[in-house]
Amino acid sequence: MRPICTRCSTVGRRVFSISARLHSQKPIQQILAQPTWSVASLLPPDDAHAKTETPITRTKLHHLLRLSALPLPENEAEEAAMLGTLHSQLHFVRDVQSVDTSGVEPLYSLRDETTRGIEDATIGLDQLAQALQKEARFGHKKRPKRSRDAEPDPETVAAEAWNPLETASRTAGKYFVVQSKKAEL
Numbered sequence: 001m002r003p004i005c006t007r008c009s010t011v012g013r014r015v016f017s018i019s020a021r022l023h024s025q026k027p028i029q030q031i032l033a034q035p036t037w038s039v040a041s042l043l044p045p046d047d048a049h050a051k052t053e054t055p056i057t058r059t060k061l062h063h064l065l066r067l068s069a070l071p072l073p074e075n076e077a078e079e080a081a082m083l084g085t086l087h088s089q090l091h092f093v094r095d096v097q098s099v100d101t102s103g104v105e106p107l108y109s110l111r112d113e114t115t116r117g118i119e120d121a122t123i124g125l126d127q128l129a130q131a132l133q134k135e136a137r138f139g140h141k142k143r144p145k146r147s148r149d150a151e152p153d154p155e156t157v158a159a160e161a162w163n164p165l166e167t168a169s170r171t172a173g174k175y176f177v178v179q180s181k182k183a184e185l
Contacts, residue, residue: 044091056086 061083065072073079107113111121125132130153135144170177 042092042095056083061086061096100141 058079060133061079062072064086065082073082134146136147137143138145165171165174165176168176172178
């Protein structure tokens with residue numbers, strides 16, 4: 001088994017040693033009595049702030065907060081807490097970026113791409129049977145046409161009756177209103 005990241009290599013060895021111990025005669029309570037891993041290994045060491053390549057300054061923090069439309073810190077203690085949180089998040093991101101992904105096929109989207117997941121997401125004729133029964137064939141080419149006399153599905157009626165403008169704070173007729181500043185020349 002190849003290690004995913006630097007801290008996971010020891011975890012992998014621990015997993016193998018635990019599985020080997022499970023087959024031994026030790027009771028499970030004795031095996032689980034001592035933890036083999038801690039979430040503290042995900043946190044940066046105390047001296048990590050000095051090791052970062054580019055230190056995050058107060059102006060850079062304020063710039064990032066403005067870009068994110070977040071409020072600026074009210075005092076120095078809150079600013080120090082934000083900087084500490086940002087340093088630990090950057091440590092985590094760098095740790096994720098250091099993972100060896102060679103040979104791993106990238107995801108196309110965040111969904112279950114296993115065979116079972118694809119089968120569950122596939123729409124077949126069984127799911128479409130109700131909609132196909134509402135169609136009639138007509139013309140020389142036997143094109144399908146939805147019959148209007150059929151009673152509409154309540155889910156379809158609810159979906160078509162949705163008004164996207166009801167959540168808007170300002171509208172003008174059937175349009176959203178977005179207030180913006182004119183560019184100063």
